[in-house]
Amino acid sequence: MGQHTQVKAFDVEKIRKDFPILNREVNGYPLVYLDNAATAQTPVQVMDAIVDYYSNYNANIHRGVHSLSQEATDKYEQARIKIQKHFNAEKAHEIIFTSGTTHGINMVASGFASLLKEGDEILVSALEHHSNIVPWQMLCEKTGAILKVIPMNQNGELIYSELEKLLGDRTRVVFLNHVSNALGTVNPIKKIIDAAHEFGAAVLIDGAQAAPHIKADVQELDVDFYVVSAHKMCGPTGVGMLYGKEEWLEKLPPYQGGGEMIATVSFEKTTYAGLPHKFEAGTPNICGGIAFGAALDYMNAIGFDAIAEYEHGLLEYATAKLKEIEGMKIYGEASEKTAVISFNVEGLHPYDIGTLVDKMGIAVRTGHHCAQPVMEFYKIPGTVRASFAFYNTTEEVDRFIEAVKKAVMMLQ
Numbered sequence: 001m002g003q004h005t006q007v008k009a010f011d012v013e014k015i016r017k018d019f020p021i022l023n024r025e026v027n028g029y030p031l032v033y034l035d036n037a038a039t040a041q042t043p044v045q046v047m048d049a050i051v052d053y054y055s056n057y058n059a060n061i062h063r064g065v066h067s068l069s070q071e072a073t074d075k076y077e078q079a080r081i082k083i084q085k086h087f088n089a090e091k092a093h094e095i096i097f098t099s100g101t102t103h104g105i106n107m108v109a110s111g112f113a114s115l116l117k118e119g120d121e122i123l124v125s126a127l128e129h130h131s132n133i134v135p136w137q138m139l140c141e142k143t144g145a146i147l148k149v150i151p152m153n154q155n156g157e158l159i160y161s162e163l164e165k166l167l168g169d170r171t172r173v174v175f176l177n178h179v180s181n182a183l184g185t186v187n188p189i190k191k192i193i194d195a196a197h198e199f200g201a202a203v204l205i206d207g208a209q210a211a212p213h214i215k216a217d218v219q220e221l222d223v224d225f226y227v228v229s230a231h232k233m234c235g236p237t238g239v240g241m242l243y244g245k246e247e248w249l250e251k252l253p254p255y256q257g258g259g260e261m262i263a264t265v266s267f268e269k270t271t272y273a274g275l276p277h278k279f280e281a282g283t284p285n286i287c288g289g290i291a292f293g294a295a296l297d298y299m300n301a302i303g304f305d306a307i308a309e310y311e312h313g314l315l316e317y318a319t320a321k322l323k324e325i326e327g328m329k330i331y332g333e334a335s336e337k338t339a340v341i342s343f344n345v346e347g348l349h350p351y352d353i354g355t356l357v358d359k360m361g362i363a364v365r366t367g368h369h370c371a372q373p374v375m376e377f378y379k380i381p382g383t384v385r386a387s388f389a390f391y392n393t394t395e396e397v398d399r400f401i402e403a404v405k406k407a408v409m410m411l412q
């Protein structure tokens with residue numbers, strides 16, 4: 001994964017100039033944005049792609065013979081190829097544009113309704129985002145399949161030996177996230193994919209939280225489905241990718257009916273278009289798809305190895321500093337994690353800490369992070385979560401720590 005790219009020198013001050021929002025003030029203080037796991041900020045290069053689209057070639061795609069429509073179609077299909085290359089998919093039509101991770105998971109889960117029987121088993125990890133639990137529960141209700149949970153340990157890591165016990169001849173689908181958004185744990189997905197394949201099960205990986213930090217190679221992973229959202233990796237909201245192996249995408253029925261996804265329509269019988277159009281009914285988020293491509297160009301120019309190394313430095317620095325605060329409890333200390341810190345201070349409610357640090361210009365997330373089962377495991381209502389991106393600085397970490405210390409003093 002990314003071992004071919006060289007680690008480049010990292011000039012964070014230069015990078016920050018690409019993000020105008022980082023210059024703004026919040027409540028009278030310069031903004032420190034540490035909610036990157038919820039959505040990442042957008043560089044001017046991506047904004048320029050959006051303005052260029054609406055200024056110069058806004059048109060519907062795949063339909064018109066006129067020049068604007070051709071241009072828009074070309075740019076949209078070029079974006080698909082950028083995404084294909086980025087994730088190293090074998091074929092461009094294995095890349096389906098979606099409205100985001102949630103949409104991609106629902107497409108796959110609903111497609112499996114026609115392939116599952118009563119008593120079939122679906123494995124899900126204990127670390128999942130709600131978007132990766134609920135669609136599968138709905139699928140189980142519809143088909144009589146059984147949902148089984150791969151348990152986690154106190155460090156926030158999945159217990160691999162338990163997974164081995166759960167896998168069996170009835171296992172049809174295994175799904176888990178590549179990186180947990182609640183704790184930052186990086187799951188050993190290659191090992192899990194290989195183990196699941198021994199039983200002929202399909203594996204869907206939710207890459208939403210991994211994609212901003214780790215360049216996944218879907219062929220090397222041999223994964224069956226991989227889903228991401230553009231907005232977590234410097235792109236706009238409302239657009240994402242579903243990667244599916246051709247053989248699986250051929251097997252699954254279309255998700256929605258409409259324009260664009262058909263070959264021929266009559267009231268007697270409609271035939272479906274080939275991939276990827278079979279899964280892309282209606283007018284898509286054309287501008288969003290093109291901007292997604294621009295976001296990948298932007299991040300690749302910086303380099304994912306450089307990003308991961310820099311962010312890891314921020315994570316270690318912030319973790320060490322936070323631990324100096326009395327009563328600090330950090331949740332999720334997996335040996336491999338991305339730059340996410342979930343924490344609580346003894347006796348204090350996460351919401352109160354979040355509200356007070358916001359008054360000092362610091363944006364963090366508080367709550368259950370769409371992962372209530374993880375919170376239940378630790379028997380807490382929620383955490384404060386600080387998540388870092390490659391445009392954050394050590395000085396910002398210092399301001400964050402100072403703000404938490406002040407908040408703790410005010411609340412005690």
Ligand SMILES: *Cc1c(COP(=O)(O)O)cnc(C)c1O
Nearest residue numbers: 100101102129177181208209229
């Ligand atoms: C953000 C996130 C999602 C949901 O992404 P949407 O863009 O809201 O569809 C799913 N899984 C994980 C791990 C996430 O971090």
